[in-house]
Amino acid sequence: MPEGRLIIGTQRYSSWSLRGWLAVRLAGLDVEEVVLPITGTGASPALAGKTPTGLVPYLEHRGARVWESLSIIEYCAEWEASLWPADRTARAWCRSIATEMQGGFRELRMAMPYNAGRSFPGGGRTPGALKDIARIEAIWGECLAASGGPFLFGSRLTGADVMYAPVVGRFLTWQPELSAGSRAYCEAIRAHPLIELWYEAAAATPAEWLIDKYENPQ
Ligand SMILES: N[C@@H](CCC(=O)N[C@@H](CS)C(=O)NCC(=O)O)C(=O)O
Known part of the structure; x- marks a missing residue:
């Protein structure tokens, strides 16, 4: 049974999610990984009500609720100095x-x-x-x-x-x-x-999660 969960956005686009995910994986926290589609607007419907800010990454672990990438790194450093x-x-x-x-x-x-x-x-x-x-x-x-x-x-x-x-x-x-x-x-x-x-996860992004402005930038 996992000890919490980490909510991240589409690996292909979510640079902040990479930070939270990397810290959690380096610390070896046993958490369920929940990947939700982002829209790149800062107001993704899939994130609404799922995280305190409506943004990712967001970590719940052993009763701790942690958001903001640096805070997640600090929390992970308590487990992996x-x-x-x-x-x-x-x-x-x-x-x-x-x-x-x-x-x-x-x-x-x-x-x-x-x-x-x-x-x-x-x-x-x-x-x-x-x-x-x-x-x-x-x-x-x-x-x-x-x-x-x-x-x-x-x-x-x-x-x-x-x-x-x-x-x-x-x-x-x-x-x-x-x-x-x-x-x-x-x-x-x-x-x-x-x-x-x-990168493997990014390559496997479902077609319906692709965002035109990031796939075809001006
Ligand atoms: N300051 C926040 C930034 C979080 C943030 O901007 N996350 C983006 C992901 S790259 C987001 O959730 N975007 C939602 C969206 O694009 O709708 C942190 O350090 O975690």
């Missing part, structure tokens, strides 16, 4: 860049929507998106130089990787110009077995 680096200074850094992702990079999100089932090489290169990408590359470059990779804080995924995994997904889809170091990081994330599972 390696989601944050053991060193206090590295942990502060990791939390800072994870939080920077939570609140930022809006231009990138607008110009290069998440679609784990398609590739649109060369598209979406607006000035604002390129500025966001430059900042993301600076963040990644500094972390990878200090940790030696393959992930931002070393050999295991941390909360920062969880937060940036959907950004990697956007880069794989839209293929902006990236440094060799960023490309290697994207490859390392894509090769992770959990990310492979996510």
Whole structure:
């Protein structure tokens, strides 16, 4: 009998769901996974009344109710401490860049929507998106130089990787110009077995859940 449930949206489009799902899977929580179709409007009928905000991801586990991706990561870290680096200074850094992702990079999100089932090489290169990408590359470059990779804080995924995994997904889809170091990081994330599972689910999205604006972006 599962100890709770995790509600997520269509894996193909729901970048926030990927964060919650990845944290829960890395922590090994025994929860039922409920996947609901999103419409990309912020008001998906399938989510109405199912989560506190009408958004996903949303976790219920052993009496705890948790929403907002960072809160889910924090909750999961109580079960799997390696989601944050053991060193206090590295942990502060990791939390800072994870939080920077939570609140930022809006231009990138607008110009290069998440679609784990398609590739649109060369598209979406607006000035604002390129500025966001430059900042993301600076963040990644500094972390990878200090940790030696393959992930931002070393050999295991941390909360920062969880937060940036959907950004990697956007880069794989839209293929902006990236440094060799960023490309290697994207490859390392894509090769992770959990990310492979996510892409398999994205490829199996029912036809009636497909959203035209994400499949045929202008
Ligand atoms: N700040 C929230 C953002 C959640 C969010 O925006 N989720 C999107 C999924 S990508 C959603 O539920 N969208 C519903 C819709 O598209 O209708 C978090 O960190 O979890």
